[in-house]
Structures are given as C-alpha cells and as structure tokens.
Amino acid sequence: MAEVIDGKSVAEDVVRTVKTLTAELVAKGKAKPGLAVVIVGEDPASQVYVASKSRTAKECGFHSLQHTLPAETSEQALLKIIAELNADPAINGILVQLPVPAHIDAGKIIQAIAPQKDVDGFHFINVGKLGTGELDTAFVPCTPAGSMLLIERVRGKDLSGLNAVVVGRSNIVGKPMANLLLAANCTVTIAHSRTKDLPALARTADILVAAVGRPEMIKGDWVKPGATVIDVGINRIPAPEKGEGKSRLVGDVAYAEAAREAGAITPVPGGVGPMTIAMLMANTLASAYLAAG
Numbered sequence: 001m002a003e004v005i006d007g008k009s010v011a012e013d014v015v016r017t018v019k020t021l022t023a024e025l026v027a028k029g030k031a032k033p034g035l036a037v038v039i040v041g042e043d044p045a046s047q048v049y050v051a052s053k054s055r056t057a058k059e060c061g062f063h064s065l066q067h068t069l070p071a072e073t074s075e076q077a078l079l080k081i082i083a084e085l086n087a088d089p090a091i092n093g094i095l096v097q098l099p100v101p102a103h104i105d106a107g108k109i110i111q112a113i114a115p116q117k118d119v120d121g122f123h124f125i126n127v128g129k130l131g132t133g134e135l136d137t138a139f140v141p142c143t144p145a146g147s148m149l150l151i152e153r154v155r156g157k158d159l160s161g162l163n164a165v166v167v168g169r170s171n172i173v174g175k176p177m178a179n180l181l182l183a184a185n186c187t188v189t190i191a192h193s194r195t196k197d198l199p200a201l202a203r204t205a206d207i208l209v210a211a212v213g214r215p216e217m218i219k220g221d222w223v224k225p226g227a228t229v230i231d232v233g234i235n236r237i238p239a240p241e242k243g244e245g246k247s248r249l250v251g252d253v254a255y256a257e258a259a260r261e262a263g264a265i266t267p268v269p270g271g272v273g274p275m276t277i278a279m280l281m282a283n284t285l286a287s288a289y290l291a292a293g
C-alpha cells in the first residue's frame with residue numbers, strides 16, 4: 001500500500017515557519033506582511049476558501065484585509081480597488097479570488113495587479129519568469145508550488161530524469177506544475193482532454209499529477225507501481241449512503257485502487273488542498289521581505 005502524503009501536516013509546518021519569520025521581521029522593526037483578499041459575488045465554495053485564507057493570514061501575524069464585493073460590482077470599480085491596493089505600502093500581496101462574475105474580464109483584472117504583489121503568480125511577468133526558469137524572483141502559483149513541496153517530501157529534492165505526467169493544462173495548475181517539474185529536470189508530458197490513450201501515458205509516470213476536475217477519473221490500473229500520485233482535484237459528489245442530499249469530497253484519482261499501486265499518494269481532503277493556502281502565506285511573506293529590503 002502507498003504511503004499517504006499528509007498535506008495537512010506539511011502545510012502546518014509551512015505556516016509555523018511563516019509565523020516565526022514574520023515575528024523576526026516585526027522584531028527588526030519592519031512592517032508586518034499585508035495580504036489583501038478580494039472576492040466578488042456569493043459563490044459558496046469561494047467564500048469558504050477566502051475565509052480560510054484571511055484566517056490563516058491572521059494566524060501568521062499578517063495584516064489581513066478582505067474586500068467582499070457584491071456580484072454586480074463593475075470591472076471599473078474592481079480595477080479601482082486594485083489600483084489602491086497596488087499603491088498601499090501596507091499591502092504586500094493581492095489576491096482576487098477566481099472565478100469572477102462573467103461581466104468582469106478575469107485576464108484584465110489579473111494583469112492590473114502589480115507583479116511584485118501578485119502572490120497568486122498569475123501575472124504575465126511571473127508566468128514568464130517561471131517559464132524561463134527565473135524561479136528566484138518569480139511568484140509561483142500556490143497549488144503547484146505546494147504540490148512540488150509534497151513531491152520533494154517523498155522523493156527528495158533530486159527529481160532529475162524522472163518521468164512526470166501532468167493531466168490538465170490550466171493556467172492555474174497544469175501549466176505551472178509542468179514548468180516546475182521541468183525546472184527540476186523531469187521529463188514532462190502534459191495530457192489533456194484530446195490526449196490519445198491517456199491510461200498508457202499515465203502508466204509511464206514516476207510522478208503523476210491529476211488536475212482535471214473530473215471525479216475519480218484516474219483509475220488504479222493507470223498508475224505505475226511505485227509512482228508518486230498527486231491529486232489536485234476537489235470534487236463534491238452525491239453520497240446517498242451518508243443520507244438524503246448528502247455529499248462527499250473526492251479527487252480526480254480513484255483513491256482506493258490507486259493507493260494499491262502507488263508508492264505515495266495524496267488523499268482528498270487533506271493532501272494538496274491545505275498546501276495552497278500555506279504557499280499563499282509563504283509568497284506573501286517573501287513579498288514583504290523583498291519590500292523591506
């Protein structure tokens with residue numbers, strides 16, 4: 001049976017370290033790191049994520065600011081708030097929770113965030129730095145950055161020559177994940193909905209990352225024996241066995257069968273999920289250190 005990768009515990013380690021380094025920064029007379037989280041609309045899942053981000057920021061000792069805006073907020077009004085946060089020296093990180101309502105151009109919003117405060121790592125400048133291997137000064141998107149940390153926990157820092165297959169090509173997870181694995185000298189393949197014979201391709205992977213948003217799509221017999229399986233999916237599915245109208249969370253990987261083949265695997269929940277918020281804190285702290293000089 002596979003080793004279960006405890007993302008919750010690794011995330012707690014990261015948050016503890018961020019807390020300590022924040023206290024050191026403040027002890028030197030510098031301003032505490034400031035994180036602004038902006039949410040537009042009432043998407044329930046987004047509200048849960050955003051509340052958790054703000055809560056963890058406070059736990060780290062950050063200055064934590066949250067803008068909760070109605071769904072009908074105009075693009076112009078949102079751009080004005082971003083401009084104010086860009087100019088606010090107390091703010092080191094700005095995060096606009098996605099998705100935004102359809103009348104707002106998400107791309108335009110992301111590009112309006114100052115690259116040095118783009119703790120999500122979605123701005124072209126940070127995407128470009130990651131793509132060209134400028135990892136020292138890039139903000140790396142939080143979910144892939146957290147996934148890399150989990151991979152390194154089980155395989156060590158030297159991933160050189162390993163075959164990595166990333167299933168999913170999103171800008172938030174799939175593409176940056178592939179770039180991180182490439183920077184770590186893996187041989188990387190990005191698979192997606194048009195990929196031919198995905199099961200056979202997946203079976204070549206020493207590191208298999210699932211980020212497609214399809215519940216339990218990746219089956220046990222797609223997993224190479226001993227592989228490291230990172231499940232980024234968070235899917236809510238009906239669970240009538242728990243009672244009328246009940247649901248449960250599952251990943252993109254059929255966990256029980258994959259765990260019989262894998263060397264190590266992340267569970268859902270408690271795997272990659274907690275790492276996303278922890279890495280957001282790490283990115284915000286890094287931004288504050290850079291601003292403090």
Ligand code: GUN
Nearest residue numbers: 095096097098099120142
């Ligand atoms: N929505 C889902 N994941 C993310 C994320 O990592 N950042 C932002 N801003 N929105 C998201």
